Amino acid sequence: MATLDPVTTATQLATAYTQPLQTQITTQTQNAQKESTALNTLRSALSAFDSALSSLSSSKGLKQFTASFNTAGIATATTTSKAQAGSYQFHVEQLATAHQLVFEDLPAVPVALGGPITVQLQDGSSFNVNLVAADSDSDGTISQSEIARAINQANDNQGKVVASVVTSGGQTQLLLSSSKTGEGGEITIDASGLPAGALQDAFNSSRELTAAQDAVVWLGGQGGVRMQQASNTFTSIEGVSLTFTRAMTATEAPLTLTVSDDASGTAGKVEEFVKAYNTLRTALDSLTKAGGENSSGGVFASDAGIRALSSKLNSLLRAEYDGVSLTQLGVKGDRNGQLSLDKDRLEKALLADPAALDKVFGSASVSAPTGLLGGMSKYLDQWLTSGSGQIASRQNSIQIQQKNLSARQTRLDAQYDSYYQRYLQQFTQLATLQAQMEHTSGLFAQVSMGS
Template structure:
């Protein structure tokens, strides 16, 4: 008699049938979920790219001009200078009679003293600056107050705000308390008020005239020759007397030296660098958008961009290109060496830019314009204005698209949850059915074995 055998596993069979039951809908849902996730990442990336480009436009055009000025000294050992966008070309003579210095004093012969408490006042520029509590300065709480504890208390005092730094220097076994002013100039000179110091020995040591290691003094610079020009006194070695120019003097001159010459003039290399940044930042944003709308090429193994079929992002791509190509005339982008390729990317011919700047320097600023709110103009203003339609945090397209995509992702999660439940239900149903069938087959197999034993051929 034939034997009925069990040739399947109920759990595996149930899982396969449940998968077949949901596979078509799962494939669609998986594709939609993947697309929504890719869209969310792409929209976030696009928002970051647009925001970065707008920030760059604002940085490049927030000054009055794209043109760069350079400020140079005839003797760089005497000083250095930098010119801002408001600097005016010109030549200036300076004689540096003295530099501003920060006061540094030392109190010599200090020794450990009895921790009798009181307060030590630190004066700056002859006026009360701050004070330290000598009882609190005794950090280890023993009967002795050391110079190092005094220095540490001065540095740690919250009301000091770093105006005075204190350190301990030991020379030939003699301890010195060194105090250094943070600021240069006579107004930063340091002195001590010891009237409230309780320990007589410590009070006497700190009341003695200190050693002036470095005398705090103001800078004295002459606009013109020494003694006959205009004297400029100030506490800092950084001067801003020439509009748009920051000057830092580093070395005093000897009497009889000739004044140094500061020259402010156009800096073509700096201007080229700014225009190159304008070009590079535009190309960077365009490359991000181009990748998102790329159609793909199966023959070359390239896949379509996430927004390959999105008309709105394609409009963004086209509008950016048309805004640049729309600037024609004598002072066009091409005239200044900024050329658009067939695909809309930009390249810069620095030689052509420099030549056109010599002919029409103001034309570049008119052409590029500004993206500053309330004063937008030119290409920068047009680009920024259109990009705000996308980047606005209130009603921009990116905000709306991200919100819609988030709703879609929430809906897809719910649909996935429902499909998972349908799968689980189908699996349980199939598992129960095939488990029952397996049990029935086992019984039938058992009965078959019994019949074989009873009625089988026993001639052997």
Template structure:
């Protein structure tokens, strides 16, 4: 008699049939989930790129001009200078009589003393600054107060606020308490008030006149020649007397030296750098958008962008290009060397930019304009206004798209959960059926073997 064989595994067979039962819907759901995830990532990336570009536009145009000014000294050893966008071109003479210095004093001959407590005051510029509690300064709590504990207490005192730094210097076995003012000028001169110090020996050492390691003094600079110009005295070596210009003097001149000349003039290299940044930042945002709407090239294995079929993002791409190509004539972007290629990306011809600035220096600012709220104008203002339609946190397209995509992703998760339940149900049904069938086959096989044993050919 024929033998009934068991040639399959119920679990494997049930899994295969359950997969076939849900595979078509699973393929569609997987593709939709992948697309929704890619869209979420792309929208976040686009939001970041647009926000970054808007910040760059604001930074470039908030100074009211793209033109850059430079300030230089005829003798760089005397100091350095920088000019803001509002600085007026011109030349100025300065004589540096002396530099401002920060006071540094040392109290010599300090030794360990009995921890008798009291308070040590520190005066700054002749006025009470702050004080330290000597009992608290004895940080290890033993019977001895050391100079290092005093220095540490001065540095740690909250009301000091870093105005005075204290350190210990040992020279030939002699301990010195070194105090340094944070600020330059006579108003930062330091002195100690030991009237409330309890230990007599420590009080005497701190009451002695200190060594003036560096005298705190104000800077003296003359606008014009020394003695005949205008005398300027201040605590800092940084001067802002010329509108829009910051000067930092680093070296005093000798009596009779020729005054140093400060020259404020247009900085073409700086202007070129700002315009190049305008070009580069625009191209960076455009590259992000171009990649998202790219049609792809199957022949080269290039996949289409995530928004290849999205008309809205394509409109964004086209509007940005049209805004850059809108102006024509003598003060067009092309006239200033900013040229748009066929794909809308920009390049800068620095030579043409410099030449046009010599002819029409104000035209560049009028053309590019500003993205500052309440004063937006020109290309920057138009770009920023349009991009706000996308980036607005209240009703921008990116916000709406992200919310819609989040809803879609939530719906897809629910559909996946339902499909998983359908798979599990089908799997259990098929597993039960094929397990029962396997049991039946096993019984039939057993009966067949029994019949073969009872009625089989016994002649052999």
């Protein structure tokens, strides 16, 4: 008779009773994990595309222009899609500068000779500095460094005036610099609150290093339109930002700015969208591909929600915006949904309607979404919004499912242990009985042989 193995037998029987349910739980757990991983992949793909939309929207527009000058070193320029091709002339009479005052050999004085001073700006703003509290090292005197620190840390200063101590040729000076250019940044010190003495006298005898002055620029050259402002950056021409860096002499020829269409740059911006969309399309195709004889399908191959997502994106691509479509701009899709750009067709479309790009692509601005970028970004929010978006809702459902599966697995493990212990006990007893019977049988055999 074969020897009975209680452990092996108990294991086989307990496994046989629990295997169908174990197979079900294992399959469901694997499927839940696959779906969770696929949702993370989808989130990454949609987020990357949404970021690309925001980048295109927050840039200076898709239509690009170049800006060049006939003379270098006088100005720089940037353009947005609202610029117009053309030429403009300027004469830079003077640049805007930030006011600077220096106080030479400001004496270190006892704290008792400190007091309040008021720093005033020409634009009407001011702030108070209490020099009595400026003695940070508690040595009983107020030094230039402590005065500078007190000015910089004054509650209402907020960076309007920067104080620093400069040493040159053995002479120490307190330098006050306005943080903004223009006449409105002119600094004056009211030291009338200080006790009469050397410190008050020093504050009343400043030396101006740099005057506070506005920029003065003539549009159209000298004698044209006079433009005066506190900043050296002018935005008077729509779509063009000019920063002047050098004043011109009265005899210099006018500075000429030429704004031209940048067909290559414009096509490059459109191709950024095409590339971003194709990357998203590739990810969606991988997640939704149908399986075949020798290949498995995507996790979302039969998911109606993901199909609706793909369909909505396609409909936004095919839509017209202010009577203009992507196809008219040279963007077309192949049978696999991948986009491509016909640059020649784009250039011709923009020659016929320079505003066509802005009409179609619009803006992904949260407050006022428009066009293709706005429509896609707004729709993607339904999927990507943290907590309430469709991906978040699906992930929450999967987490609940995984939690339930974990609880079922725990119960099944307990059930398996119960079966195992019961069968182990039964077959251990049976094995013991078998051993006893074999022993008794052996005794009978010995008796028979002896007789």
